[in-house]
Amino acid sequence: MRLTVLGGCGAWPEPGSACSGFLVEHDGFRLVLDLGYATMPRLPGxxxxxxxxxxHPDHCADLNPLLRARSMSEDQPPPLPVYALPGALDAVLALDRPGMLDDAYVLHDVVAGQPFTIGPFAATTRLLPHWRPNAGIRLAAGGRVLAYTGDCGPxxxxxALARDADLLVAEATHLTAVPPDVLGMLSSVPDAGRQAREAGARHLLLTHLWPGTDHAAAVAQAAAEFPGPIEVAVPGLVITPG
Incomplete structure (x- = not known):
């Protein structure tokens, strides 16, 4: 299993960067977790x-150009399997004229807590606290486990999602304390570190940091809670879990 970061900014992309998006590969199968702003041009194929x-658009906006590219392609690739909670993609799929993208994708509704497969990956999801229904996902393949939170509060x-995971990709929007008006809906860097430690995760990747956050400071804050390897999600970073 291999993870490549497409982007890791929260809310909007910093210059030269992108919002949430991760390419996970195993046995030649290529799965993308989230497609926030500016991630689609970073896909390597x-x-x-x-x-x-x-x-939220910083997690799904670039699904639209990805499907447009497939719909308008002369070679007409097969419909792309897209997995999401029911209704989560209604807005982004309605951006174009009715029917324009219908042949470009097949939508699979995810039932939180119910196991399913995506290619070679055994997948399970859990609903995690956020303003919109948010499904964190746990992927297992080749004896390795990756967990990704999407956006959520502690x-x-x-x-539970990250229990004994080889890699936890954890939302860490705020460097220290979460402001009162978003408490419970977003996490801090210390929250991410603490939960990675409690889960027994082996490697922590901080993502969804607020634009402008000092990455070295974020790693230091997380290290006060988590004893294992810690990195910040930046485009082009490649991690092989385990």
Whole structure:
């Protein structure tokens, strides 16, 4: 299993960067987790499936250009399997005229907590606290486990999702304390570190940092809670879990 970061900015992309998006590969199968702003041009080639954690545009906006490219392509690739919670993608799929993208994708509704497969990956999801329904996902393949939270506040469900994972990709929007007006809906860097430790995860990748966050400071804050390897999601970073 191999993960390549397409982007890791929260809310909007910094210059030269992109919002949430991760390419996960195993046995030649290429799965994308989230397609936020500016991620689609960073895809290094065709993909086999897409999973979207929730319907906020910094996680799903670039599904539209990806499907447009498939719909308007002369070689007419097969419909792309897209996995998401019911209704999560209604807005982004309605951006074009009715029917324009219908042949470009097949939508699979994800039932939180119900196991399913995506190519070679055994997948399970958990609903994690956020303003919109958000599905964190756990992927297992080749004896390795990757967990990705999407956006969420701290929760025992995050710890359960990441239990003994080789890699936890964890939302860490705020460097220190989460402001009162978003408390419970977003996480801090210390939250991410603490939950990674409680879960027994082996490697922590901080993502969804607020634009302008000092990455070295973020790693230091997380290291006060988590004893294992810590990195910040930046475009082009490649991690082989385990």
């Amino acid at each position: 065709p993909v086999d499936a897409v999973f979207i954690s929730h319907g 929760s025992p469900e995050v710890v």
